[in-house]
Amino acid sequence: MKIYNIKNLDFKYRKIVHYTLLASAFFLQILLIIFFYNEIFNEAKLDKIENEIAKSKNMKLHSRLAQLEFINAQNNFQNFIISKEDLSLQNYTSSLKQMIDSFDSIQSFSDSNANFKNHVRTQNSSEINDEKLRYKIDSLLNSQSLIPTAKNDLDFITVNQYNYKNVLNSIDIESYILVDSVARKGLFSRLGDAISGKVDVQKEKLNVIVTMKYGKKVTKGNIEEQLANAFKNTNNYYLDEFSNIKKNLLFIKDRESAFIKKNLELILYCNSILNNYEQAINDFHSDLENNFKNQYSTNKSIRNFSVIGLVVLMILISIAILYLTRFAFDYEEKLKTANLQIEQNLNFKNRVLGMLSHELRSPLNIITIFTNKIIKSTQDSSIKESLNAIQFTSNSLLLQANQILEYTKDQDKKPELKHKAFNLKNELDHIFNAIKPYVESKGNNFKITNDISDDYTVFTDNIKIHQLFLNIIGNANKFTNNGIIEVTTQVKLLKDNKLDFIVDVKDTGIGISKSDLKNIFNPYYQGILSEEVENLGAGLGLNLCKEIVELFNGKIMIDSEVNKGTNVNFNLYLHLNK
Known part of the structure; x- marks a missing residue:
């Protein structure tokens, strides 16, 4: 029982479904590329932004530490001015150095991150110069050694x-x-x-x-x-x-005033730097968070659309595959029916061919018998020559009918040589005499140069040699009118009782184009000049000739130009009969 009904399947939509499947597969690959690009590259961008956010938080911490150390430094400075204690001065110096370390960390990040550096420049038209800050602090620290402390005040007021x-x-x-x-x-x-x-x-x-x-x-x-x-x-x-003592006290007072002035300048400069860094870090951090949100939203959108697109495409692909699967099952049923019909047709064809080849043998045998009787009864040499040609032709047809009958019995049988001992020159003369009237029927001059000795008796397949000459000379005659067809044969004696049988067939016909020469040996190929020739045939002749030549381990070559004729050259390796 059939599962699918072939009539329910509309084959006119098969191409649409097929191309839809291909397009879906193509877009599926694009979506996968987009998906993987998003997961690999865009996620890497997200990780980079997240890493910079962490660094910006670290910069915030350094900025707050710098502010805290700055405040501690000023508190210690005030304590020192009031108490002149060494500890306050040491704490003041330590706070300034720690503040410088925090500024160095921020500046190092600024040098390595162009985006943050641009934010810093945006906050201040003149770029923040840490070297200038360090110079101010170093100058301040150097001047503090000249300021008296509670520990060395008596050194300045003692009277000798x-x-x-x-x-x-x-x-x-x-x-x-x-x-x-x-x-x-x-x-x-x-x-x-x-x-x-x-x-x-x-x-x-x-x-x-x-x-x-x-x-x-x-x-x-x-x-x-x-x-x-x-x-x-x-x-x-x-x-x-x-x-x-008065002079020293005035000098100390001047030094202390200069120390206070430098500290005031440092306060103003540090306040400017701290404010700029604080605002730049906040803006940089805010931009990074916005970029992170935008990139995360972009990645999420790409991921969502990719997943949705993949689901939709998979549904389309599933539908197309379902349709094509159904079509395949239905088409399989149709192919089974068609194969059954073909098998029946082939059986019928083989039966017809077998009947034809079998039934042809009797008339051909009768023709041979009557031609033999006529040859024996007549003395006219021209009539005998014609009758010999007819007898040769009927014998060739009889041999080919026998081959057809063998092929109908076994279709998988490969071509092979059926060896028979015969005189090569006499066999060629029979072939040329049989085909000469056919050549001359189109007004062509048939020139034969048969330079083969009468002594060569070969042991090979004469029927295949007949087929070669009939096909090649027949093709030359088919494409030549009122011209010349010239056949040259020669042999070369080789070792091990072998002959190299060389044949050259030239004609002055319409020739073959260069494009056709590439495909001339292909089965059923007829060329672009087929419209100029009547009864062109099926295009199997030269393909069959190539197969026959290869059975003899030979080679066949064709050289031709349009309107300049054709030259066919082949050679066969034959065994001498011992």
Whole structure:
């Protein structure tokens, strides 16, 4: 029982379904390529963006650390200005260095990421220069060594004692007595001075001279003068000492003012850098998140559309395969019916061919018998020659009928040579005599050059040789009118009792084009000149000739030009009959 009914299948849609299946398979491959491209390349883009987002978060952390260290540095700076403690100064220096490290990390990322660098440039028309920042911090750190701390303040305010020992050790004292002399007077003069109260008394005076050395300067004087000099020098010494302390304090104050000024400049510059980096990092991070969302959405859309497209195409392919499967089953049934019909037709054809070949043998045998009787009864040589040609032709037809009958019995039987001993020259003469009237019937001049000795008796298949000459000369005659057909035969004696039988057939017919020469030996090929020739045939002659030549281990070649005739050359290897 048939599962499918061939009448229910509309074969006119077969091509549409077939091309739909091919198109679906093609688009399926495209979708798969898109899908894999999305999974490989677009996912890689997504991973890259995700990695940059992680780096941007790390940059945010460095920025916050830089801000925190900046704030700690300023707090430590204020503590130092107030307390002059070494610890505050050390903490201030440490915070600045850690802030620089954070800036270096951000700058390193900026150098390696052009996108982030563009964001940084967008925030500031002049590019942030970390070298300038580092120079400001280094300059600030170098200047802090000149700022006094609580630990070394006394070094600046200590007054050196006056070196009084050297002065005391240089004191040299000299003393002497001075006596004032009185003029001598007489007695009465002295009494008168006594009465009047005028008394001149001799006076004695003690003088002390003090010599003191102040460095290289040496001074002499009495005690009062030297004491005054000592106090004066001491006073001048301490005035100079306090003047120097005042100068040092003013210098320190200037240094401290410069230190504060540099710190203020650093505050302004760091604030600018921190703000720029913070805004650039935020913008960069925001752009990355937007890119990640867009890329993720794109990848998801491609994946979804690819899956939907794959499902739709698979449905179409399934439907097309289902239809083609049904068509295949139905067509298989049709082929079975057709094969059965072909087998019946072949059996009928073989039966007809067998009957024809079998029934032809009797008339051909009768023709041979009557031609033999006529040959024996007539003395006219021309009639005998014609009758011999008829007898040769009927014998050839009888042999071919026998071959047809054999092929109908066994279709898979391969062509083979049926060996028979015969004289090569006599056999060729029979062939040429039999075909000569046919050639001359079209007004062609038939030239034969048979340079073969009468001594060569060969053991091979003469029927195949008949077929070769009949087909090749027949083709030459078919394409030549009122021309010349020339046949040249020769042999070369080889080793091991072999002959190389060489045949050359030339005609002056219409020739063969170069394009046709490529296919001339193909079965059923008739060429582009077939319209110019009546009764062209089936195109099997030359193909059959090639098969026969190859049975003899020979080669066949054709050389031709349009309107310049054709030259057919072949050779056969024949065995001499011992």
